[in-house]
Amino acid sequence: MTGIAVLGSTNMDLVAYVARAPEPGETVTGREFRTVPGGKGANQAVAAARAGGNVTMIGAVGDDVxxxxxRAGLEHAGIDTDLLHTAEGPSGTAHIVVDDTGANSIVVIPGANGTVTAIGPGEMAAIAGADLLLLQLELPLSAVVEGARVAHAQGVRTILTPSPVLPLPSELLDCVDLLIPNQHEAAALTGFADPLAAARHLLSQVPAVIVTLGAKGCLYAARGGEPVLFPAPEVTAVDTTGAGDTFVGTLAVALGERRPVPEALAWASSAAALCVQRPGASASMPYRTEIDAA
Structure with a gap:
């Protein structure tokens, strides 16, 4: 079983469903509200666990309800939470608006996630003992860089989702094996709106890049090879909130199983397609049997 360490955020998603998102200064009436466990780190952890990975979650939650x-939700998914610390104060929250096309906009309040500024010996040992490390940018950058350094020093494959997007220091990029931005993040990081141009630029900083393109699939590029576009399955989206994290978590399991990249990408794309057909983030993530069947 693939061992995956996730150093990342854990949030409660506060989700409002509306016909269309409000314009600045406008009030609209929604049809439904849900609280759903989320956070990019926790979402990737759940996706990886449901896809068959042996997952350890590293981060923090608040001492609130x-x-x-x-914590209970992660444990129910079979995730090791011994290194998920409890900090004084509120947990992280994400305030999400989902419209009738499935598109979403999100405001994240870090809460307890903001207390994770460094990692200790236990966290270092968990990262060193994993097959892969998954990173995002909803924790303080100092902890993300430290985790990447530990993984790189131990030969642990490191995957970074640069979200929310911010300038990436070379000390982080030097330790990343695979960078997975969406097309908007890729443009923000490089200044190139064209995903292909953005991917080629990013290859000067990391060995491999996957630019996710939503319903259009993803673009894979690695040093020494030609970029390849992999289409996504055609489905009707209900909620795209957890699709990217589903893709990353599932892909990590496939790569840990040493599947060829085309097969791994097809498997992860199938998982993301299943996810967007259901409401919610972690609640919508498919299990391994469902992905295999798809």
Missing amino acids: YGAQL
Whole structure:
């Protein structure tokens, strides 16, 4: 079983469903509200666990009711939470608006995630003992860089999702094996709106890049080879909130199983396609049997 360490955020998603998102200064009436466990780190952890990975979650929750719910949800998914610390104060929250096309906009309040500024010996040991490390940017950058350094020093394959997007220091990029931005993040990082141009630029900084393109699939590029576009399955989206994290978590399992890249990408794309057909983030993520069947 693939061992995956996730150093990342754990949030409670507060999701409002509306016909269309409000314009600045406008009020609209929604049809439904849900609280759903989320956070990019926790979402990737759940996706990887449901896809068959042996997952350890590294991060923090608050000492509020959301913190207890978030921890319980991860444990229910079979994720090791011994290194998910409890900090004083509120847990992280994400305030999400989902419209009738499935598109979403998100405001993240870090809460307890902001207390994870460094990692200790236990966290270092968990990263060193994993097959892959998954990173995002919803924790303080200092902890992300430290985790990447530990993984790189131990030969642990490191995958970074640069979200929310911010300038990436070379000390982080030097330790990343695979960078997975979406097309908007790729443009923000490089200044190139064209995903192909953005991917080629990013290859000067990391060995491999996957630019996710939503319903259009993803673009894979690695040093020494030609970029390849992999189409996504055609489905009707209900909620795209957890699609990117589903893709990354599932892909990590496939790569840990040493599947060829085309097969791994097809498997992860199938998982993301299943996810967007259901409401919610972690709640919508498919299990291994469902992905195999798809």
